[in-house]
Amino acid sequence: MSVLFPAVAARSDRPALRCGADSLTYGELARAAGALAARLDGVERVAVWATPTARTAVAVVAALLAGVPAVPLNPRTGERELAHILGDSAPGAVLAGAEDTLPEGLAKLPRIDVEPDATGPAPGAGTGGGTREKDIDPESPALIVYTSGTTGPPKGVLLSRRAVAASLDALAEAWAWTSDDVLVHALPLFHVHGLVLGILGPLRRGGEVRHLGAFSVEGVARELGAGGGTVLFGVPTMYHRLADALSHDEGLVRALAGARLLVSGSAALPVRDHERIAAATGRTVVERYGMSETLMNTSVRPGGEPRPGTVGTPLPGVDLRLVDEDGSVLGAYDGETVGEVQVRGPNLFSGYLNRPEATAEAFDGDWFRTGDMAVREADGTVRLVGRRATDLIKSGGYKIGAGEIENALLDHPGVREAAVTGEPDPDLGERIVAWVVPADASAPPAGTELADHVAGLLAPHKRPRAVRYLDALPRNDMGKVLKKALPAAGRT
Structure with missing residues (x-):
């Protein structure tokens, strides 16, 4: 792995990103991210105020070009959780838009404003006094993404450049994802689904991403229809609203029918919504399975038989097994025997920041304990049935x-x-x-x-x-x- 974003390094004139009023080609993104990367020389890690804007994409790409780990911050995070994340990750600065109003908890950090129209040195030519991207260690952290904290304070998940590249490349192989694709989505940009898959994914392929800013049925119909979008990413709540609208919105029917790929993740899409969308549009929604610690593990393959309720088979490079409560590996492919999902592969995180005990507990040898429960069908397809806890x-x-x-x-x-x-x-x-x-x-x-x-x-x-x-x-x-x-x- 040399560079994460070849199209950014090439500074091409192809469209890269559109979000609201901001629209950037790869050349413009390269200049803006290069200018910002030059200002990060000497910073150990940075926080990113991750609003659903082009500024967030520029900030994260700049940090990756500079080899500086980025900590995406949910703008809706409460005071106590924000204080925990900042204390745990100790960022040296916060990247935000000039018009963003930051909470008091960030007041002590140096602030660097993100300017999408800035110009800077070519990526790969060195940033400031610094580093060529191709010389950055693939095992060095690219992102520190904090978990939801459902069982205690959020933990910082260390995602290496190797893990990000491996997961995105595996998805590209499984989905035939290319530079010709135009991805449409409205997912939050502080999370793996919206940021890694939804922003870094198309940029790594050299394609285009159009972020709606906020989800709307009208926005999806517009960008997938006359806008020429080919791929839609969403979560079940979004697809449920789309399914509700199909009965009275012919434009939406045509837009979804014309898409190459509809992908749902982050939770199971109800079978009824699968069926309503397929009946109206002739398109089946592809589900995939991943989490912060593993990025993507499995996916349904496009073009196959519809399999509502399943998350497909392991992605290239990912090994998956089911384990019983006593630690024994379950070999049944009967659709009934429930076990915990364990995975291993180049997509795995490097550990939890400052939490060696939690990191050790999360692994069974080199297998990561996901905490998810599943069964396997006769053909190896995985069907999730819930969380162990x-x-x-x-x-x-x-x-x-x-x-x-x-x-x-x-x-x-x-x-x-x-x-x-x-x-x-x-x-x-x-x-x-x-x-x-x-x-x-x-x-x-x-x-x-x-x-x-x-x-x-x-x-x-x-x-x-x-x-x-x-x-x-x-x-x-x-x-x-x-x-x-x-x-x-x-x-x-």
């Missing part, structure tokens, strides 16, 4: 994944959203509890009806023993349900 339910002697029950519930026309958890039961050990947002709040489906629906689709022992109704499920910025934030009781 919150989604593996042991009921009546069975190991049950919450995810498959959630998909079954979402197949019921009276259910708009669903989450499944386990709670102690004196007879079963744990009983299955369904948290349901009904499609019609004034006439929710009866709990017995939903239980029978699940039992008919899956098996009797997988039916919910309690159904609790909510107005909405708690979710994070990426659309993932926060099960620990579910109330102690809902409307039963």
Whole structure:
């Protein structure tokens, strides 16, 4: 691996990035990032105020050109969490737009304003007193991405240049992703999905990325339609809204039908939304599976048979296995035997910043313990069934994944959203509890009806023993349900 972005180094006139009023060619991006990189000489690492703008892309590319690890900051992060991240990562400066208002917690850091129209030295010619990109150690950290902190303070995930390049190149092979592709998305830029895949991915390929700034059905239809977009990245909440709009928006139907690739990630896309999009457009949504520590692990291959509910097979270079609670490797490909997903390969992170004990605990030899539970189908396809900590339910002697029950519930026309958890039961050990947002709040489906629906689709022992109704499920910025934030009781 010599350089991460050959098209930036070549300073071509091809379109690279468009976000709102800002539109940059590769040559313009090279000049802006080169100018900023020259100002980072001597800085050990930098924080990036990661707004959904071209400035964030310029800032991260500049840091990568300079060999300076970047710490993307969620602009919505609370005061306490921000203080933890800054104290843990100790950035030497913060990169932000001149018009950005930064919180008090960042006031002590030197601020460097990002200027998308700046001009600077050619990438690879040395930055300031400094480094040629091709001379930077591939194992050196490119990004420090902080986890969501669901089990304690967020941990800084050290992602090397090697890991970023390996994961993006594996996706390019699996998706036939080339410089001809124009990627459309509206994902946050402080996260692996939006930043690494959604910005660095197309820039590494030499293609174009169009960020909507904020998600809208109209924006997707415009950029995929007359705008000439070929690929769409989104999360299930976005695809659900698109599916809702298809029945009355012919322009959106044509736009999605004309796309080469529709990709969903960060959480499982309900089977019903898969089916609605495929029926209206003839396009199937491809799901992939990854996390901050591993980048991308698996993907459904475009052009194959639709496999709603699955995340495909391992990407090139990625090894994957399922492991039982006693540490034994599970060899069953029966679609029923549940085990924890463990992976290894060049896509893995280098460790947690300042957390050697946590790093050691995360590995079984050279295999990373993901904490995700899955089954494998006969052809090797992986189907996720939940998280070990919150989604593996042991009921009546069975190991049950919450995810498959959630998909079954979402197949019921009276259910708009669903989450499944386990709670102690004196007879079963744990009983299955369904948290349901009904499609019609004034006439929710009866709990017995939903239980029978699940039992008919899956098996009797997988039916919910309690159904609790909510107005909405708690979710994070990426659309993932926060099960620990579910109330102690809902409307039963």
